[in-house]
């Protein structure tokens with residue numbers, strides 16, 4: 824594995840993957856790709872619309888194809904922020920681990936719930952959070968996904984840190 828080739832950020836929705844990825848990529852002069860934005864551009868449709876019209880399993884296949892394509896094509900320094908579910912479906916975890924350095928941004932559920940309630944995390948384009956009980960949703964997600972996330976090469980505890988501080992910690 825060439826560690827310098829690709830860096831992937833994984834973690835629950837709202838854990839800061841995209842904002843940390845942007846800060847980190849400009850610090851180390853890497854390119855930055857947000858996997859969800861890349862899919863949206865390619866499909867000419869928002870994540871919300873894809874879920875609503877085609878369903879979640881269609882989205883999961885799109886996500887895997889996008890990951891396969893990008894991980895094969897990119898051969899210069901790039902940071903990719905993944906979607907919250909990316910490492911947990913199909914063979915994605917294997918692809919991620921075999922093609923780059925996998926960094927898990929670990930965040931406590933109560934912190935994430937507060938961020939979503941205070942509108943720091945955008946809820947609108949996150950179909951999984953189309954529910955009144957955000958806390959239960961987060962708890963269910965972390966229960967299902969913890970083992971996938973914790974298989975990362977590096978686990979970063981983001982508790983109490985802002986995005987800039989998280990990027991500095993990773994560096």
Ligand code: S3P
Nearest residue numbers: 835836837859906907908949950
């Ligand atoms: C998802 C997270 C989203 C997006 C999609 C599904 C998930 O990305 O990929 O809504 O399964 O956790 P973010 O983690 O950027 O919200």
